[in-house]
Structure formats: C-alpha cells, structure tokens
Amino acid sequence: MKDGSTKPIPAGDIYRHMWLTSSVAKAVGVDLGAARAEGTLAASDYSRMLTNCRNAGCDKSCALWLSQQNGPSSSVPEFCVNGALLTQLKR
Structure with a gap:
C-alpha cells in the first residue's frame, strides 16, 4: 500500500475510468x-490501462483537466498513469 496501511483501497468505478x-x-x-x-x-x-487508471487516485484531477480542454491537446496531463502509452500510440 502506498500509505503503509494494511487495508487495500478499492479501485474506482470501472465505467468512470x-x-x-x-x-x-x-x-x-x-x-x-x-x-x-x-x-x-x-x-x-488496454486492460492494464483501465486498471492503472482505476488505482491511480487522480480521477478528479483528470475530470478537471478534461473539462478545461477546448480542442485537441498536444500532450497528456503530467499526472496521467497512462501517459507513456498514450504518447506512444499517438505516433
């Protein structure tokens, strides 16, 4: 666990992610x-991307980033756990 606790944090809602x-x-x-x-x-x-997203804990930041996009973005947000793969797929 990231915070040292012994209780696992449940993954986020699959459909949201x-x-x-x-x-x-x-x-x-x-x-x-x-x-x-x-x-x-x-x-x-693709499955790994969804699992990474569900466990990242940045869904609110992600939703905010998405709401601020007024068109195509040149780069993935820095906090995105799938950034490297998305950048690779963009090529």
Missing part, C-alpha cells in the same frame, strides 16, 4: 478502438 481513459486518449488524438482494431494496442495493454 473507461470514460476517463477514452476521453483523455481522444483529447490527445488517440482512437483506442482503432488502435485495438489495428493491433497496435493489445487487449492486455
């Missing part, structure tokens, strides 16, 4: 569905 993940991807110009269809994003990597 699916929306957050796909919304951040879309904001930076990544189509996760197309990446899956093309084979550039494996099912296991």
Whole structure:
C-alpha cells in the first residue's frame, strides 16, 4: 500500500475510468478502438490501462483537466498513469 496501511483501497468505478481513459486518449488524438482494431494496442495493454487508471487516485484531477480542454491537446496531463502509452500510440 502506498500509505503503509494494511487495508487495500478499492479501485474506482470501472465505467468512470473507461470514460476517463477514452476521453483523455481522444483529447490527445488517440482512437483506442482503432488502435485495438489495428493491433497496435493489445487487449492486455488496454486492460492494464483501465486498471492503472482505476488505482491511480487522480480521477478528479483528470475530470478537471478534461473539462478545461477546448480542442485537441498536444500532450497528456503530467499526472496521467497512462501517459507513456498514450504518447506512444499517438505516433
């Protein structure tokens, strides 16, 4: 556990984090569905993205970042646990 506690923190709501993940991807110009269809994003990597997002604890910051986007963003927010993979998929 990050805080040294012995009680695990439950992961966030799967549907909320699916929306957050796909919304951040879309904001930076990544189509996760197309990446899956093309084979550039494996099912296991997509699953890992959702799990990482659910456990990151930054969903409020993420929702705020998304609400402030007025068009395509050139980069993933610094706090995003999926930033490296999204940047890779953007290429």
